[in-house]
Amino acid sequence: MAVKLRNPRVPEGINVSxxxxxxxxxxxTGGLLAFVAILGIALFWFGGVIMRQxxxxxxxxxxxxxxxxxxxxxxxxxxxxxxxxxxxxxxxxSPSMVADEETRIQVHYLDSDIINAFATLGGHVFxxxxxxxxxxxxxxxxxxxxxxxxxxxxxxxxxxxGGGLLVTALWSLIFGGSPDGLSALVTGPDALLVTGFSRxxxxxxxxxxxxxxxxxxxHVGGADHIFTVFRDExxxxxxxxxxxxxxxxxxxxxxxxxxxxxxxxxPTTGPITPLSPQLxxxxxx
Amino acid sequence: xSIFYSxxxxxxxxxxxxxxxxxxxxxxxxxRHYADIRRREEDFRSIVVVTxxxxxxxxxxxxxxxxxSPQTALVKGNVVVSxxxxxxxxxxxxxxxxxxxHTFESLIDRGRREAVLRLQQEAWRIGGTAVFxxxxxxxxxxxGSGRGMISVEVLAYGTAVIVPRx
Numbered sequence: 006m007a008v009k010l011r012n013p014r015v016p017e018g019i020n021v022s023x024x025x026x027x028x029x030x031x032x033x034t035g036g037l038l039a040f041v042a043i044l045g046i047a048l049f050w051f052g053g054v055i056m057r058q059x060x061x062x063x064x065x066x067x068x069x070x071x072x073x074x075x076x077x078x079x080x081x082x083x084x085x086x087x088x089x090x091x092x093x094x095x096x097x098x099s100p101s102m103v104a105d106e107e108t109r110i111q112v113h114y115l116d117s118d119i120i121n122a123f124a125t126l127g128g129h130v131f132x133x134x135x136x137x138x139x140x141x142x143x144x145x146x147x148x149x150x151x152x153x154x155x156x157x158x159x160x161x162x163x164x165x166x167g168g169g170l171l172v173t174a175l176w177s178l179i180f181g182g183s184p185d186g187l188s189a190l191v192t193g194p195d196a197l198l199v200t201g202f203s204r205x206x207x208x209x210x211x212x213x214x215x216x217x218x219x220x221x222x223x224h225v226g227g228a229d230h231i232f233t234v235f236r237d238e239x240x241x242x243x244x245x246x247x248x249x250x251x252x253x254x255x256x257x258x259x260x261x262x263x264x265x266x267x268x269x270x271x272p273t274t275g276p277i278t279p280l281s282p283q284l285x286x287x288x289x290x
Numbered sequence: 291x292s293i294f295y296s297x298x299x300x301x302x303x304x305x306x307x308x309x310x311x312x313x314x315x316x317x318x319x320x321x322r323h324y325a326d327i328r329r330r331e332e333d334f335r336s337i338v339v340v341t342x343x344x345x346x347x348x349x350x351x352x353x354x355x356x357x358x359s360p361q362t363a364l365v366k367g368n369v370v371v372s373x374x375x376x377x378x379x380x381x382x383x384x385x386x387x388x389x390x391x392h393t394f395e396s397l398i399d400r401g402r403r404e405a406v407l408r409l410q411q412e413a414w415r416i417g418g419t420a421v422f423x424x425x426x427x428x429x430x431x432x433x434g435s436g437r438g439m440i441s442v443e444v445l446a447y448g449t450a451v452i453v454p455r456x
Contacts (some may be wrong), residue, residue, distance in 0.1 A: 010338040010420060014331070021399045024392040026380055027313070033383035 048175055049168035056167025057160045061107035064163050068127020072225050079114060088114040089281045091132055091150070094143070098151050101220040102158050102213060110154055120238060124156040126163060137287045143278040144227030148214050152231075155213030161206040207252050208261065215265050220271045224275030229262040308375045316374030320396060327403050329354030334410040338420040345422055345451055364415055366409030368449040370431060371401040373440050381440075401444035402426060409446040 056064075079085040090114040099110050108128055115133040122132040130153040140146040156162060218225045236255035253261075266273050278289060345360065373381070377440035379394040384391045405426070413421050424446060 010340065012335050012338045014335070021395045022390070022392055026377065026393050029384065029392065030376070030380050033380065033387060035386065037383060166328075 044175075045172055048172045052171030053164035054167075054173075056163040059163070061105055061160075064160075065107065065109065065127045068125065068129060071126070073115070077150070084114055084116060086283050087137075087287060088112065090281050092149050093281075094147060095130065095154065098147060098154060098217050102151065102154050102217045104158075108157065112150075117281065122153055124153040126166060128157045129155070130154065134287060136231075136234075137284060138193055138289065140280065140284075140288060141230065143280050143284075144218065144222060144288035145230035145261055146284070147218055147221065147278075148225075148228040149231050151214035151217040152210045154217070155210035156206065157207055158213060161210070165203070173176060181228065204253050207258075211258060211261060212265055215262065215271065216269070217282055219266075219269070219271040222275065223280065224272035225262065226267050226272070226274045227277060228266075229259045232256075232258040232262070309379060310376075312375030312377070312379075316376055319374070321398070322402075323400055325409065327400065330407050330411075331403070334407060334414065337410040337413050337418065339406060339410060339424050339448065340420070340422055341424050343423040346451070361452040363418065363450045363452065364447065365409055365412040365416070365418065365421060365450040366445060367405040367410070367412060368443070368445050369401055369404040369408060370441050370443045371397055371404070372442075373397050378440055397442060398428070398444075401428070401442050405444040405446035409448060413450040416450060417452045420451045421448040422451060424448035 011101065062187045075196075079088050091114055095110045095112045103110065110128045110130060113129060113131045115131050117133045118135040120135040120139060122130070122136055124130045130150070136149065137146065140149070215225050215228055218228055232255045236259070252258075263273065265271075277283065373394065377397070381391050381393045385391070399446050406424070409421060409424065413419075423449065427445040427447070431443055
């Protein structure tokens with residue numbers, strides 16, 4: 006029997022199934038974001054828990070190996086004097102805030118125009134000249150100092166470092182070879198998580214600072230000055246949505262001072278302590 | 291704070307633009323290629339391609355008849371096809387969760403049909419009327435990290451039978 010060879014037209018749609026790639030995109034992206042959010046929250050929390058359980062002396066040792074090496078010693082006599090004044094202020098506030106013997110507060114002066122102060126691992130607190138220049142009195146500066154000490158006491162720098170490291174390490178492991186756009190999607194929700202955590206940490210530190218001010222000065226007058234400075238400085242700038250911000254809104258923080266004082270029964274007015282002559286000189290007074 | 295916000299928006303913005311461009315141009319290119327494939331498949335419908343290694347006796351009703359010693363020649367069709375950014379991203383998501391990777395189906399289908407068409411074209415050029423023992427070889431051009439664009443090379447090869455028409 007002769008074989009007839011044919012080359013028929015084969016119907017389409019057998020090897021290529023009908024589906025909506027756009028539907029796949031939204032469905033899978035939604036699933037991925039949900040997965041990232043849930044796992045990210047768990048990892049960030051767990052990493053923070055682990056770091057907070059570590060002895061403070063281990064954190065101090067890590068910080069000494071990293072932070073201290075990165076910080077220059079004060080170069081001028083003026084800088085050394087200012088650093089000493091800031092350290093003295095911290096030493097006056099610390100007894101009412103620090104319970105752990107291993108926790109130490111070491112203040113560093115940043116000769117910079119930026120209006121900022123921050124705390125890092127190992128109890129290192131940095132305060133910039135730009136911020137000191139805008140402080141009208143010691144009470145206002147003490148609020149800033151106590152706020153940063155509050156971060157150290159609550160171990161926020163350690164928690165954020167541990168959580169962030171764990172999330173970053175695992176994401177690199179899972180998504181290391183992914184298309185570029187995926188990293189933006191993954192880091193986005195994680196960043197929202199970090200900023201959310203940061204805002205909660207800021208509120209916690211604010212409350213700690215108010216308590217310290219009340220114990221040290223007998224009232225919390227001047228505590229909201231730093232927030233009015235931030236509010237005024239940022240007034241002309243377009244602000245991102247609150248969800249993307251690492252700090253609560255300045256207006257909310259000002260209101261929180263009044264609310265916190267009312268709830269705890271702290272007086273909001275009282276004798277104002279002037280800045281020391283050395284710090285007043287920085288502030289141009 | 292504002293630096294982070296700007297960076298985040300920029301990254302997402304670039305990603306969305308790439309997705310939209312990939313989707314738009316990818317679909318347009320794919321549809322154009324398929325239209326071209328269908329047209330040429332009609333042009334070369336007379337060149338029969340089979341996987342059988344045995345050349346059967348052909349009926350004279352086909353307009354062909356086998357001589358006692360037909361001429362044969364190796365013919366091949368080779369093509370490299372790439373996937374757009376949109377499909378690559380969706381495929382990567384699918385590979386995370388498992389299941390069929392629909393977005394690559396048309397890539398492979400186009401690649402194979404194009405390779406067969408080029409095989410037929412080469413056979414036609416040398417006077418062949420049929421290709422026997424056709425086989426596919428498929429390989430990925432871009433391997434490894436997945437950060438590069440995915441391209442697939444499809445090779446179709448077989449034995450063309452050159453039968454004089456009688």
